[in-house]
Amino acid sequence: MALDQDMDLLSRVALFEDFDANQLRLLAFGSDHVTLTAGSELYLQDQESDCGYVMVNGLVDLTFSDRHGETVLASIGAGGLIGELALVSDNARPTGAIARRDSQLIRIPRALFRRMLEEYPDSAYRLHQKISRSMRQLVQQLQKVRLRLDENQWPDEAGG
Numbered sequence: 001m002a003l004d005q006d007m008d009l010l011s012r013v014a015l016f017e018d019f020d021a022n023q024l025r026l027l028a029f030g031s032d033h034v035t036l037t038a039g040s041e042l043y044l045q046d047q048e049s050d051c052g053y054v055m056v057n058g059l060v061d062l063t064f065s066d067r068h069g070e071t072v073l074a075s076i077g078a079g080g081l082i083g084e085l086a087l088v089s090d091n092a093r094p095t096g097a098i099a100r101r102d103s104q105l106i107r108i109p110r111a112l113f114r115r116m117l118e119e120y121p122d123s124a125y126r127l128h129q130k131i132s133r134s135m136r137q138l139v140q141q142l143q144k145v146r147l148r149l150d151e152n153q154w155p156d157e158a159g160g
Contacts, residue, residue: 006031023123033105039099042097045063047093048093049093063097088113
């Protein structure tokens with residue numbers, strides 16, 4: 001993919017929509033391309049993260065595995081961002097990621113993303129605001145799920 005095409009795709013990702021051409025060029029130039037065949041794992045659940053991914057094409061399922069089996073939490077297609085939090089912090093991947101179709105992705109290393117934020121502190125502030133909003137929304141969603149789970153306790157988990 002050409003640099004201009006990568007910049008165009010990155011500019012359409014919500015997290016990067018406020019970035020200017022220089023910032024997008026820095027991200028696009030320093031990123032790598034990843035190609036996956038259907039059924040290939042992008043990463044494993046609980047694996048340490050060091051990057052985020054932008055979907056160029058294809059389809060990747062985010063999965064969660066526990067003792068009840070594997071659940072597909074989301075399917076990410078073209079223009080989607082995978083591993084948003086991994087761009088800014090060290091953490092273990094909360095999900096696995098498996099290509100359901102042949103897929104191409106742009107891999108954005110955390111070190112590159114942090115360098116860009118250091119060079120553009122105004123963008124870092126706006127990004128912090130976006131991520132904070134996203135985290136508040138996630139916490140609200142998790143609280144709703146917890147209430148539903150508390151109302152419908154699983155017999156084997158409630159000691160029954």
